[in-house]
Amino acid sequence: MRKVRIGVAGLGRMGRFHAEDIAYRMKDADLTAVCCRSEDRARQMQQELGASYAFSSYEEMLDCEELDAVVICTASEKHCEQVIKAIEAGIHVFCEKPLGLTSKECLTVEEAALENKNIVVQAGFMTRYDMAYRKARGMIAEGRIGRPVYFRSYRMDAVEHIQSSIDFAVRSGGLFFDVAVHDFDLARWMLDDELVSVYAMGGCYRYRAFEATSDCDNGIVTMQFRSGAMGTILSGRTCAHGFRVETEIIGTHGTVYIGEGNGQPIVYLYDERGVDIQFARQFIDRFGAAFLEEKKEFVRCIQEGTSPEVTVYDAVAATKAAEAADESYKTKDYKMLDDWGN
Template sequence: MKEVKVGIVGLGRLGSVHAENLAFKIPGCKLMAACSLEQKELDWAKTDLKVDFVTTDYKKMVDEADIEAVAIVSSSPEHCWMIEYALDAGKHVFTDKPLGCSLEECKRAEAAVERHPDKLFFLGFMRRYDPSYADAKAQIEAGKVGKPYLVKATGLDPEACVESCIQFCKTSGGIFIDAASHDVDLMRWFLGGEVTEVYAAGTTFKHPEFAAGGDTETGMAMLKFDNGTVAFLHVGRTAPHGYHTETEIVGTDAHIRVAGIPWKNRAMIFDANGACQPIIENFPQRFAEAYLLEMVDFIKCIQEDRKPELTVYDGTKATLVTYAITDSFHSGKPVQVEYK
């Protein structure tokens, strides 16, 4: 098995997870280079990850480091030009969601992927790699639910992180763009159709700063698909107990619910409040296994000269849907989703 040499850009909360996976947990992979605008993150990469080539210049890393693949975990507005630059330089590319922040950006990424069919492009919708979601998909494909016709998805960030959400709400694109693309991807995956129309609304009762920033504290949306199926979305930022995500697939013969109480572990604390268990605090904890499994598959795809199921076009479609939901939220009217 050949060794795949990788460089990573972005060493923040999620980037550090991917960096550690690439450095220590994936057979046949060697993390050779790291790029960040934060010197303390580069120092961490050199000291803790034993990465020799560190830089604040992405192009310098792509051009000069001894790598054949790039993992892009930078801020969302940087994704598409970085994808294009790496592919044009002859590198395989992994990029975290979203693909882009506009249709124009997504088309730029599509064109780069199409120019380089010999290079691997891998999109990081990691929930497809989560064992529970993967099992739900297998059950659907095996006909265990009959015809799936409804998906109900909930994704709630913890109240403990709300100040960070407030700080970035004016520049994040809004809650649907920031938090709903994984749910939209799962809806398309489970229902086997494309979104044709969306209607969205939002409520803000606890933190008026969201409304002042043109965003919402809690968002809801209904999505119609071209095969007659439907989906409901509920995203929020004030879960008092911790990070909370769940998905239900309703079929003609059965329901599948990927949920349950999001226990952090099996430890039970007995104190003045009674018997309590800690709750998962954030998405890196909940999807730690999925993040590892998707990166394992990225490396295997390179080694085996195999293309992943997810394509660049899946990224474009998820982006278009989240923007349509955001438009509906602001206009208060249903919005048609047009794939151009």
């Protein structure tokens, strides 16, 4: 089967990481093109990674006849526009989170995807592809913890990267779009449930620079699901000891916890028998395998004409939650999600 020829748009930290995966770790894919606003940067990455083409214009890259698919790692504010352009060009598209910064623009992407079902459109929620989270979700689906009652997750970025977060804040959409959006998606996926309301609070506890964009360096969201289950998400940018992600789901008959031990993913199942421990720093180190698996699925879907597990609807739902949480943080009021953005 012919390799899928992929172009990467945006060559920052995430873009370079995805490009390296495609160039070195994916036997069914070929890094055909790289694209960056800086022509020098694009040429440099082309030479380092062995891409066939380098572009400083996204539109020019889409015109490349040798391109089958594109991975979008540009600023969040550009995602929806660029996804739609790829769909219209007949090019399969993988978009890093978030899909967009408003529900309205995300819904236009969903509409375009529905009208072009032959085009694979996948959102970058890599946590779904982590072996520990997949194992934990299976336990919940099997009824091992009974009916889920409470979802708790926190995702803390290492403080050593704070300056890049400050620099990116004006284009990221803020903490709830840039960080918490992963956990909004994770909550819906693990509980197989929909969010109905959120309330967010937070502050600039260490870095007041985020105040310039009405953002915060640490924030928390309380949630309620359609089933009645409760949830909280803690997102932060000031973790002193490195990148850290933990998730816990409490049920009527047990609890499942996902974290890491000695750098390895780990799942704890707590039930009437006691504790069952199952092993499955920088976020790329923790989720490197998951990032690779999500792109492998993207390529498989293109080759086999199937749909990815993470749909455009999932990406829209996560953006709705992030948008509502951001508005809740700014207005200090609860936000209902049923008709948000419609």
